[in-house]
Amino acid sequence: MEYTHGGDIYSLNTPVLDFSANQNPLGMPPAVAEAARAAVAEADRYPDSRCTALRRAISALDGVPEEYITCGNGAADLLFRLCGALKPEWAVDAAPTFSEYEQAVTAAGGRVFRCPLDPEAEFRLDAFYVAALAGADVAFLCNPNNPTGRLVEPGVLDVILRYCRNARITLVVDECFLKLSDQPGPGLAPKLADYPNLVLLRAFTKSYGIPGLRLGYCLTSNADLTEAIARAGQPWSVSNVAQAAGVAACGCPDWPEKAMAEVVRPQRARLTAELRSLGLTVWESQANYILFRAPGRTDLKERLVERGVLIRSCANYHGLRADYYRIAVRPEAENDVLLRALGEVL
The missing domain is CATH 3.40.640.10 (Type I PLP-dependent aspartate aminotransferase-like (Major domain))
Structure with missing residues (x-):
């Protein structure tokens, strides 16, 4: 059975930074x-x-x-x-x-x-x-x-x-x-x-x-x-x-908002601007993940995996095509790695 969601780090042969799963960037309290x-x-x-x-x-x-x-x-x-x-x-x-x-x-x-x-x-x-x-x-x-x-x-x-x-x-x-x-x-x-x-x-x-x-x-x-x-x-x-x-x-009701204030809001704005500067089409997000399109680039997920970064292909979403992708908003240092890898493959 084909796995069609984010977070599939288990089928890869090498460790990756996982941007395909949209969880709290601060991790577990x-x-x-x-x-x-x-x-x-x-x-x-x-x-x-x-x-x-x-x-x-x-x-x-x-x-x-x-x-x-x-x-x-x-x-x-x-x-x-x-x-x-x-x-x-x-x-x-x-x-x-x-x-x-x-x-x-x-x-x-x-x-x-x-x-x-x-x-x-x-x-x-x-x-x-x-x-x-x-x-x-x-x-x-x-x-x-x-x-x-x-x-x-x-x-x-x-x-x-x-x-x-x-x-x-x-x-x-x-x-x-x-x-x-x-x-x-x-x-x-x-x-x-x-x-x-x-x-x-x-x-x-x-x-x-x-x-x-x-x-x-x-x-x-x-x-x-x-x-x-x-x-x-x-x-x-x-x-x-x-x-x-x-x-x-x-008992930790403020944990999600702590993540939003310290990581998601500032890093989401940064990622949105940086992705657009790379020529990608980016939709404004109100959550802890970002949808973007790399026109004509249907192999972006595979190219990034080679550089130790996993993103979510949106090819299996009804209404989207194979050049649509989703990324989670992660901490600054991880986002640096993502942006550097994107710059190398685009």
Whole structure:
């Protein structure tokens, strides 16, 4: 099976600086690493299948009732469980966007309509998406979108929320990158009580730099849906190590914003300017990653790997071509290496 995501350092024969995975550039908080190490001593016991302490910590962090929360082996695990529970016949997402929405729907026997986003309009989500929702069972939004780094404008988001509630469409909003965006805040969590058709996907993976531990969660006020999602997966989907790390991460609420202030915002501006100076087409990002195009250069990923740098080819994103690429915003010294390598191959 072909691997189609970032972070594939395992198929390479040489160490690389990984710009293909969009996680916190500060890495894992020390308190999280310490909690994970300590939890290994208790790995001779089954983990808490209800994630009691973790759900309590998430409840305090996100300001939502514990009964709204379902934890899983990453947000992707919950996405597949959600689609397995709903079994949608017809779903809508954007193009380009995260590919697992479509894979989860098709795995559950459904079909997906992809609403195209226009690169000439900065990949903004607009009224065409709302028009495409007619007849859908489920709608997916990634906010900020992956790989474009664009946030959905609040007015558009409100229109979509109301339309989906009135049309009884389950609206799934992926907020996994929200804390590493220019509009972190509470996201749509305050809307959950008024919109029982709303499901939020969130993860510790990106914000707290722990992709190897696989830890995500979803939020919904729909008690029947929460129960259905739980039934659609195995009872021990979150290890005790991941649960301990998650509780510790909830105790470090400022870690994502620290990364945004110290690394992402200044380095994103620098990278955007430098990439453009190299003749690349760069879209303004509101997240911790950047989408760019190297017109006609479809081998850029391979050329950079030869120089010890791994970037994300966007060739498999619907709506993009093989000369589109995505990079994570990394610390200054790593960005120096990336820019030097780009200058050598372009």
